[in-house]
Amino acid sequence: MALGLEAGLGDSVLTTRLDEIINWGRQYSLWPMVFGTACCAIEFMSAAASQHDISRFGAEVVRFSPRQADLMLVCGTISYKQAPILKRIYEQMPDPRWVVSMGACASSGGIYDNYCTVQGIDTVIPVDVYISGCPPRPEAVLDALIKIQEKIQTESVLVDRHIDFKGILD
Amino acid sequence: MTDSLTDKLQVIFPDFEPRKVLDYTVLDVDSEAIPQVMKRLKTYPDLGFSMLLDITGIDYLTYPQRPAARFCVVYTLRNWKKNWLLQVRTPVADPDRGVESVAHLWGSADWAEREVYDQYGIIFRNHPDLRRILNHWQFEGHPLRKDYDIFKGQVCYQADSLEKEIRARLTAKGIDESTMQDINTEIMFLNLGPSHPATHGAIRIFTALDGETIIANVNEIGYLHRGFEKTAENRTYNQIIPLTDRLNYCSALMNNIGYVKAVESWLGLEITERAMFMRVILSEFFRVQDHLVCLAANLVDMGGLTNYWYLYNEKEASYDLISRLTGARLTSSFTRIGGMYRDFYEGWENDMERQLKDIEKGVNDSLKLVLQNRIVHDRTQGTCVLTPETALSYGYTGPNLRSTGISFDLRKDDPYYNYEAFDFCVPVGSYGDIYDRMMVRFEEIFESIKIIRQAMKMIPDGPVFVDDHRVALPPKDQVYNKIEGLANHFKLIFDGVKTPAGEWYDGYEAANGELGFHFVSDGSGTPYKLKVRPPCFYAMGGFHEMIEGEMIADAVINLGSINIIGGELDR
Numbered sequence A: 001m002a003l004g005l006e007a008g009l010g011d012s013v014l015t016t017r018l019d020e021i022i023n024w025g026r027q028y029s030l031w032p033m034v035f036g037t038a039c040c041a042i043e044f045m046s047a048a049a050s051q052h053d054i055s056r057f058g059a060e061v062v063r064f065s066p067r068q069a070d071l072m073l074v075c076g077t078i079s080y081k082q083a084p085i086l087k088r089i090y091e092q093m094p095d096p097r098w099v100v101s102m103g104a105c106a107s108s109g110g111i112y113d114n115y116c117t118v119q120g121i122d123t124v125i126p127v128d129v130y131i132s133g134c135p136p137r138p139e140a141v142l143d144a145l146i147k148i149q150e151k152i153q154t155e156s157v158l159v160d161r162h163i164d165f166k167g168i169l170d
Numbered sequence B: 001m002t003d004s005l006t007d008k009l010q011v012i013f014p015d016f017e018p019r020k021v022l023d024y025t026v027l028d029v030d031s032e033a034i035p036q037v038m039k040r041l042k043t044y045p046d047l048g049f050s051m052l053l054d055i056t057g058i059d060y061l062t063y064p065q066r067p068a069a070r071f072c073v074v075y076t077l078r079n080w081k082k083n084w085l086l087q088v089r090t091p092v093a094d095p096d097r098g099v100e101s102v103a104h105l106w107g108s109a110d111w112a113e114r115e116v117y118d119q120y121g122i123i124f125r126n127h128p129d130l131r132r133i134l135n136h137w138q139f140e141g142h143p144l145r146k147d148y149d150i151f152k153g154q155v156c157y158q159a160d161s162l163e164k165e166i167r168a169r170l171t172a173k174g175i176d177e178s179t180m181q182d183i184n185t186e187i188m189f190l191n192l193g194p195s196h197p198a199t200h201g202a203i204r205i206f207t208a209l210d211g212e213t214i215i216a217n218v219n220e221i222g223y224l225h226r227g228f229e230k231t232a233e234n235r236t237y238n239q240i241i242p243l244t245d246r247l248n249y250c251s252a253l254m255n256n257i258g259y260v261k262a263v264e265s266w267l268g269l270e271i272t273e274r275a276m277f278m279r280v281i282l283s284e285f286f287r288v289q290d291h292l293v294c295l296a297a298n299l300v301d302m303g304g305l306t307n308y309w310y311l312y313n314e315k316e317a318s319y320d321l322i323s324r325l326t327g328a329r330l331t332s333s334f335t336r337i338g339g340m341y342r343d344f345y346e347g348w349e350n351d352m353e354r355q356l357k358d359i360e361k362g363v364n365d366s367l368k369l370v371l372q373n374r375i376v377h378d379r380t381q382g383t384c385v386l387t388p389e390t391a392l393s394y395g396y397t398g399p400n401l402r403s404t405g406i407s408f409d410l411r412k413d414d415p416y417y418n419y420e421a422f423d424f425c426v427p428v429g430s431y432g433d434i435y436d437r438m439m440v441r442f443e444e445i446f447e448s449i450k451i452i453r454q455a456m457k458m459i460p461d462g463p464v465f466v467d468d469h470r471v472a473l474p475p476k477d478q479v480y481n482k483i484e485g486l487a488n489h490f491k492l493i494f495d496g497v498k499t500p501a502g503e504w505y506d507g508y509e510a511a512n513g514e515l516g517f518h519f520v521s522d523g524s525g526t527p528y529k530l531k532v533r534p535p536c537f538y539a540m541g542g543f544h545e546m547i548e549g550e551m552i553a554d555a556v557i558n559l560g561s562i563n564i565i566g567g568e569l570d571r
């Protein structure tokens, strides 16, 4: 039952807050850009394949063009050689954009604590959700997706995200 | 057979003394003699070493019995017809002077020498393009030198432009601006990668185009260089097994097997019958998995998404069996030096048989879509042809080599684990085009399934681990109740499995080709040096030869057809 102003608008009009409606749309139509570099990307393939079927969460339109995507999934090890490319691709994504760091390597360097591996991509770009595991199971990817959706729900379209982030390449 | 090689070497090179290590031959040569020796090894019909499998360096800085020269360069060569394996070693006292390049003799030497230069700072004189390959261009120092700190990372701020290299390649092909003016066109430069769906990971394919035709190409790799070799120098032998999972992650267990096989060969360990059969079954099962992913991805690149579901879904279904057996879906770490982590679970035969049937169905369904498909034929037949000569020169192995008609497979030609007892064929192609590479993989899937079925019938009961206290952990009741057991356990875990001091190489037929491991041991439980001979690295090294003159779209499917896996390519 509509109350107040809404009561006067009739059945065909809904009122809501701007944040609410936009976030609802964003939440269920995430377009992932898979930055797959290593083993974790194979598990992402599984998350996208029939059995786990990422489309149940509205995120099956996998884009390899950053300009068409709003969710970056970093699947795999990022080396220092790769880091400038990661940053560049991230910058090419239009705002708002979310980043999932999949697996131990992307999150912390994983088992590669050495001269060539970036010890966590959050030293290069801001990260919203981390997934543990080496590699994480496909279910964990779906879990991270839901976490991002929850996060989107709490955000406001008027606030710029991560404006004060400073990484090693900035 | 190798004895006759030793005799021949003695006659042809009276100054140097060949010696036997395991079942191959090693020749120690002065660095000044390298050009002449290598030339003879390749061109003398009596020797005919048409393949240069690998080149690596060794830094003896902290080695206990340190030789006079700090560095050493090792070339691994193969004569595939006679199945001779030879390593040529040469001491290098002054890395800045280095050794003469052999890149004019074998195509594979080009990238191999660049890697040695990058990792050890050894110069190869007269190399056409000696620059870093795995590490980025802003990197300083040489990470595999023993005085380079493993934790010393160096930030790369900018990607390399590669402009100089592509221009050099254009010049080498005899194309300059005036040629282009004559035909009224301009060269267009196009980058594929490093982040591009077609590169299946991170490789940069830089092309110079005339319309859609590729006139020159240079490739940049190293984006997934994760320091496998340096990390391995800081791990015990058994701790390295999880690292090998992540080489070719589409068939992790095969790397596990290849690696422990190499360590066991030096220890002289004869693993148990059952473990051997397990390794054969699992090797072949993972060969199937690897080919499934390769073909699925290759066909997607061509636009055949249905094939992807037919093939990849079977891979996905296989994870049930794999994770039930190993506890992990992808990174199995299932072998140990001396045997297997554990035996098959009860009832595995039924699961395996069911899975094999499903795979056969999936593959046959996919073949129905492909075999008579005009579009597939037009796109793949006669495109990106690899000639047998190019393949050998660039060190191609495995299905890629066999697609050119060369029937070389370590399982047949240098059998291990009783492969000679199994009835199977080695499929070969006839043209070396993309079609052949795909079909060789399709056929190998059926052959592997054949081997698995035979092995499942023959597998004996018994332990899966050798009874040898040098490598096997004592049973738990001894660890808890006896001081000897406890001490033995403690030593094996903390010090690792000890290997006698020395150097050796061992090859294994992985899904992608010859996966080799070159070790230097100082007698401790940690390798002094461990070099992987990755099949992908050399396949990628000859990539430009295949795609120059072809269309840009063909380059994409060609990359899929040679099955480049980043983890193994860049290590």
Ligand code: SF4
Binding pocket: A038, A039, A040, A041, A075, A076, A077, A102, A103, A104, A105, A106, A110, A111, A133, A134, A135, A136, B246, B331
């Ligand atoms: S976290 Fe593990 S599985 Fe993922 S990329 Fe790193 S090594 Fe591979």
